[in-house]
Amino acid sequence: xxxxxxxxxxxxxxxxxxxxxxxxxxxxxxxxxxxxxxxxxxxxxxxxxxxxxxxxxxxxxxxxxxxxxxxxxxxxxxxxxxxxxxxxxxxxxxxxxxxxxxxxxxxxxxxxxxxxxxxxxxxxxxxxxxxxxxxxxxxxxxxxxxxxxxxxxxxxxxxxxxxxxxxxxxxxxxxxxxxxxxxxxxxxxxxxxxxxxxxxxxxxxxxxxxxxxxxxxxxxxxxxxxxxxxxxxxxxxxxxxxxxxxxxxxxxxxxxxxxxxxxxxxxxxxxxxxxxxxxxxxxxxxxxxxxxxxxxxxxxxxxxxxxxxxxxxxxxxxxxxxxxxxxxxxxxxxxxxxxxxxxxxxxxxxxxxxxxxxxx
Numbered sequence: 001x002x003x004x005x006x007x008x009x010x011x012x013x014x015x016x017x018x019x020x021x022x023x024x025x026x027x028x029x030x031x032x033x034x035x036x037x038x039x040x041x042x043x044x045x046x047x048x049x050x051x052x053x054x055x056x057x058x059x060x061x062x063x064x065x066x067x068x069x070x071x072x073x074x075x076x077x078x079x080x081x082x083x084x085x086x087x088x089x090x091x092x093x094x095x096x097x098x099x100x101x102x103x104x105x106x107x108x109x110x111x112x113x114x115x116x117x118x119x120x121x122x123x124x125x126x127x128x129x130x131x132x133x134x135x136x137x138x139x140x141x142x143x144x145x146x147x148x149x150x151x152x153x154x155x156x157x158x159x160x161x162x163x164x165x166x167x168x169x170x171x172x173x174x175x176x177x178x179x180x181x182x183x184x185x186x187x188x189x190x191x192x193x194x195x196x197x198x199x200x201x202x203x204x205x206x207x208x209x210x211x212x213x214x215x216x217x218x219x220x221x222x223x224x225x226x227x228x229x230x231x232x233x234x235x236x237x238x239x240x241x242x243x244x245x246x247x248x249x250x251x252x253x254x255x256x257x258x259x260x261x262x263x264x265x266x267x268x269x270x271x272x273x274x275x276x277x278x279x280x281x282x283x284x285x286x287x288x289x290x291x292x293x294x295x296x297x298x299x300x301x302x303x304x305x306x307x308x309x310x311x312x313x314x315x316x317x318x319x320x321x322x323x324x325x326x327x328x329x330x331x332x333x334x335x336x337x338x339x340x341x342x343x344x345x346x347x348x349x350x351x352x353x354x355x356x357x358x359x360x
Contacts, residue, residue: 002028003069003328006092008055008083010038012167012310013097013123014074016317019305020353021324022047032064045305055079058086065090070327072320073097076170080120081106088114093327093334095320097123099175099214111337117327119338122320124276124312125150125232126217127340128348128357132295133219133280135345139293140284143227147281148216149209151235152312155273161244162237164271166312169264170257175234176244177254178213181220183230188220191231194241194248198233202279202296209233210241219341227284235277275300276311278357299357318356325351 003026007018010033021027022045032053033039039050053064055075065071065086070093073083077100084107087094093116098104104120111118121127129150137143154164165172179190197210215232223230247253253260276299283292301310304317323343326332331347348354 002026004067005029005324006032006065006068006071007074008032008053008064008071008079009074009076010035010042010050011074012313013316014072015042015044016304016309016313017072017074017320018048019045019307020317020321023305024352026328030064030068055082061086062090065092068092070095070324072324074320076168077103077174078170080104081110084110084118084120087116088118091116093117093119093324095119095122095324095327097121097127097316097320099123099126099171101178101181101214104218108337113336115335117332117334117336117338119323119327119332119340121217121340122323123316124152124278124319125215127319127323128315129215129232129278129280130217130219130340131343131345131348132278133282134222134341136280136282136293136295137223137227137284140282140286140291143223143282143284144290145229145281145283146223146227146231148230148232149235149277149279149281150215150232151207151209151277153207153235153237153275153277154271155275156271157237159268160239161268162240163268164274165264165268166271166274166310167316169261172264173248173257173260175212175214176248177257180211180213180232181216182211182232183220183224183227186225186228188224194245196231196233197241199238200279202277203298206238207235207277208238208241209235217340222339222341235279272301272308272310274311276315297357302356314356318353322348322351322354325353 018029018031030049073096077098080103107120212234278297280295
């Protein structure tokens, strides 16, 4: 019997989530969005129904979730708590992609005593990066340092930012502006975004990586007291952090995020030619020896349902679809708050959706 799923947010990621799930034949998906223009432009696969929905209307939202197995939020992070609260009231499992720390805190509070699962941060970062880091850390007897780096990058940058829009500008701005979780000298603390710029090479290409917010998820809590240093860095091409600091700090656009978003959407083109880089490095002791272990992967776009999809679309959608699939199969807890670091890497990577990450 197919399971009925609601996907809220029919943008670049939500539409791919709906298609990936429906393509299996195991899920019937209703894709919701507030924008009539976005809905009119959609060409969903068979098995996907499309409906307009005002998420701020509690009665409409409750009706949309009635009878569903789960709701998957691909909506902007500031709508996270509203959708999660409606899911709890409806007795529906809840999954999202948010990288916003405060939103995840509200979801965790809602999970207290919930009879269904609430699983935030199910995308690439946080999400898969948390799962693979937990798996890598478990291979040591004692940990020393862990560095998590992820980048969604254009293949062929052609502007001074060395960047193209490949996902939500709201999310990009948020991660560049909000304080970042880290463990420094064994203590969990907040560090400044766009700082701690590091340069490295992979496959002959130079990159930089720097502090951004949200990508760690809740793994700081799991590893506090067990690791000396732990950080999450976003990967870009060299020079990007410097220019972003000029825009957000010197021009004070961090205080006018709507203006910053307008600038990015107007001036920075999107691209279908992107790649995802995942690079996790851990050091520690194993069998009495001081060792380093790394996980490195580069993932490119692919066809889904006979249509070309970008790397960020594929990896983000595959992350949340994998967790949903594992939930449906009884492989993870089905009530309360579910931490990404408690999801087994081996089960994830062998899932029909999770195999996307194995291509790198």
